Amino acid sequence: MGMPIRIGIAGLGTVGIGVVKILRECSDIIEARLGKRVEVVAVTAKSKEKPRDENLDGYAWEENPLDLVNRNDIDIFVELIGGTDGVAHEAVKLALSNGKHVVTANKAMLAVHGKKLAELAESNNVSLKLEAAVAGGIPVIKVITESLAGSNIKRVMGVINGSCNYILTRMEKSGLSYETIFKEANDLGYLEADPQLDVGGIDAAHKIAILSSLSFGTVVNLDGVTIQGIEKISIDDIKHAADMGYRIKLLATAQITELGLEQRVTPCLVPDLSPLGGLEGGTNMVVIETIGSDPIILQGPGAGRIPTANAVVSDIIDIIRGSKVKTFGRAASLLKDVHVSKGSTSTSYYIRLLVDDKPGTLAKVTAALGNEGISINRLRQYDHNATKAPVIIVTHETTSSSIEIALKKLSETGVISIEPVALRIEK
């Protein structure tokens, strides 16, 4: 069997404690599959006193992550602190420089510093692995970099923020407002300490920027992601969508078009009977489209102690098995800086307006769209009691740039009251 592999864990929140738990409870399974034992040696976290579900008495306690990294008895450093910069980033850099393998779930750090960290790992001949960073329990990193290593990927998309999907499905089922359900999710601890990371689409943007790099061999480009959160989705939008056979999902998409790399995180209407449309609660789904094949669809828990910790453990096992797969699936020096294209892929749009209830208003609305070459597939003015009328429009295929210009000009006419909502309809 040889010497056990020694692990140091920085960050003992949900996932960190999950890793401790799996390495304890599944040690027989892991030893059988691996032919080696894996042992936690030392840990660190913000507070030593905080009550935790697992007994940590057997492990050395370090006061900070850098001290943990500097221990000589650690083979693999597991970073579960989080955050783009700061101590997580410092500790990972130090570990890689010291020739220690690193397993991380830190999507924010990878979305910003991914290429440099991958280069650092390569130049020190160690692994930097990231399965837990995207879609927790779904092994999407491995599927893209290994199972599809010979495939020409044309588009990757999915629901990769469970908190937003929880809010949208809860709104749908309860009929309650965004504000009410947002508060409920926050009280239940389902949202990040800064909830804007979730509902503002930033967490999903971190993840799609990483998936994009893995899929297309491009440099991680977080700034190139068009981001729209779910804050403006009303219960009426959800009902209107349902009337037409759709559900609203926060969809993250990356694709290579003739115009360059297009990455988006936006609420979209998807058919309710499609795999994406059927997703409930915190479940995640990633759809990978390749040339010459029907899509591969991966579904599973997007977060949670055991699923995410299992992703960390699978990376640990890969490293021990001697995996030579590089962080982004190829040498970091080969990652290409490609042109970012925004708003060029066309699709139908759902538009919700609140217009003045007076003669000529609809003419102005339809003219503003028509002037940008946008033709209307369906239009419905809803019953109302006030001087303002809700209008729902479904367009034929058009681009987001055309929609943006048309809505801007429409706003300038003064006939609409609130900021219009425009959502892509994905087939």
Place this chain on the structure above:
Amino acid sequence: MGMPIRIGIAGLGTVGIGVVKILRECSDIIEARLGKRVEVVAVTAKSKEKPRDENLDGYAWEENPLDLVNRNDIDIFVELIGGTDGVAHEAVKLALSNGKHVVTANKAMLAVHGKKLAELAESNNVSLKLEAAVAGGIPVIKVITESLAGSNIKRVMGVINGSCNYILTRMEKSGLSYETIFKEANDLGYLEADPQLDVGGIDAAHKIAILSSLSFGTVVNLDGVTIQGIEKISIDDIKHAADMGYRIKLLATAQITELGLEQRVTPCLVPDLSPLGGLEGGTNMVVIETIGSDPIILQGPGAGRIPTANAVVSDIIDIIRGSKVKTFGRAASLLKDVHVSKGSTSTSYYIRLLVDDKPGTLAKVTAALGNEGISINRLRQYDHNATKAPVIIVTHETTSSSIEIALKKLSETGVISIEPVALRIEK
């Protein structure tokens, strides 16, 4: 870059030609991901003259697979001949003994000789890889042996024979009989040369026996699979199931219970709104349930040139990247021979009978079930014009052994005309 990796391919059917195509058309992508070139050097197939979609002039032609294996300029032998025994098995044994890595899609061979071949690979320190053997385009082998290497898997199940799912969904949509759609599928070339392998559930049994071994660390045990094909499913069964909110799928399942290893391939009723219930045509799906996590669901093309060939290519790439993952995810010597349990897991059943239309018949039917402790949830006698009445029964939870005994005793009473159909209802 170093020397290219040299491939020999035995078998130039759909998948073999697909491998040639991918290695040609995606050579840049593969070289970027791998840092090495991959080249086909020599090929063999039953007929050299048969017209094929790819030009094979640049490759050496060998008259038989053993000659191909014996070439000194082959690093990896790709076996796409098929068949449990015969030349495929001989060639794989020879290749492994000669220290050559092997990639195969041969589920029949692996389901019978898997353990011995894995041992041969290990003792010669080479890889024997099998991603293409199960569920073509779905990377289920890698997900189980690598992504879930630290997980305690409790059940794996899925629709893993696309031809049967094609037949069942076509029957449903067309309202035509099993016999008609079977002939259609056969004429379209969707079935194996021996169609019984598909419709009799044997192909799915090969696959679930392999998945079972990977998931539970048990010796591949094909004889331990309870097999029931789709031949007795009538269009009426499909309609009755639909009336109750179900669809009929040929479901392969493996699980470890307190009584041992239970493996089944049987047509089942699954809720039409569930992921399995939503599957159309030749698409496959595998659901993996682990302790402490919601299930992971993988969906994709179960067969087809590019998806299956891509699985072969991903194995080739894994080998070149130096993957040390063993054939069944752990040392073959550690695979356990566990007790086979049949018919112990309980579930509700759908039963279709054709009974004599005379007084006392239903009493005999319900008594036969009641005597085995089977209670009835729903019973419906359908309208009819003859002296025989179709009766549909949905039971409460019971075991397949109880169902078998009850139906056998019922047959002995002489009140039922055709052999009863009994199908599991899976939640």
